[in-house]
Amino acid sequence: MSAPQGEIVLKIDNINTYYGHIHALKGISLDVRQGEIVTLIGTNGAGKSTTLRTISGVVRPRTGKVTFKGKDITGMKSHEIQAMGMSHVPEGRRIFPQLTVMENLDMGAWNVKESKEIEKRKQRVFELFPRMKERIFQKGGTLSGGEQQMLAIGRALMVDPDILLLDEPSMGLAPVLVEVIFDIILQLNKQGTTILLVEQNALMALEVASRGYVLQTGEITLSDSAQNLANNDSVRKAYLGEE
Template structure:
């Protein structure tokens, strides 16, 4: 479904991604783990069109999307939930969700997707008229995910969905990630919580200083000494 091949991305003179390649098959959850500053968010921003690679290609469903505008990439079926949630704090929950669907013309489909989002996140329905900035951190994360789903993506990019959340909420968010995936959405997940990320993924990649250093089935990564020591607290 997605093929990233040999991409190099720079911030000014600093190279953030070095010859990064990865593949995602339809229906999978693929996770990217790595330390802060390894290039995980940069990779998601490159796929979603917020950054342009200097070299390499990003191919989605057989089409090269390199250099396309971010809104064009949303139209083609990729939604991005950025790190830090980036909701519109002064708008209501309802308005935030409506903005997620701003490129769509199918009114009935949009109404159905409101119902789908409220099924996944009942808390958002309870808070529908509330200003988004007054929600708790967990509710804001749910809103950011719900807003991305309103574009009806076939591929969902999730950047650190559990960051700053209480352990119980982390479990809830991961259960919902699995539900979204079972509903037919393919997911690329960037996550600091390597244990949780590997527990839901079909395939995993480890990024270190802008390079993919290990990739494989989550079970293989779980049993790799290198991964254990660096990301799983040695367990």
């Protein structure tokens, strides 16, 4: 395998995050380079979501440093980090149930000033998900689970970030839709978006990613190229469901 290439855009240095007395992340360090898809895999409660939440400013680490585009963003508010070009799609879709589909998409473009650009991005979302176009005046909360996931991804596309943090994009979706979501992830990456992907579905995640980190009870136990991880015996046993 070749060493990772490209400039480091996101770097986490020895982060410790607590929820009250619970030590959720125990000295995690990782980096993401320009144009990569990096995946974090691990069991429930390993700290994958917490890692993303710490990066995007939802929770603050007690110690450690997060650097984004060469700037120390530790302790910054999430809207300030978002404005620098990072978008975090959290676990569980989190669409606004009382806003219409159109309004949900518009919220994605909060920091986009030009209405032409917003329109262009909307058209792109509708091309990917024609179903959304039929539902533009419908409230987000009335959509089916799969449609809500499409809307959540669509809203992330409206942001058009430099780096996208995706938390369980395939959770609870029909297999055919999982394929679609992963297709979109690859497509976005080809267009230059750097992606940090958290997935339960380790098999799919390692298929699209270039590198991966394995997280176990708040610590990184393994880091390697995606291919090597997929071939690693202990990973196969623990996360790919093989004997």
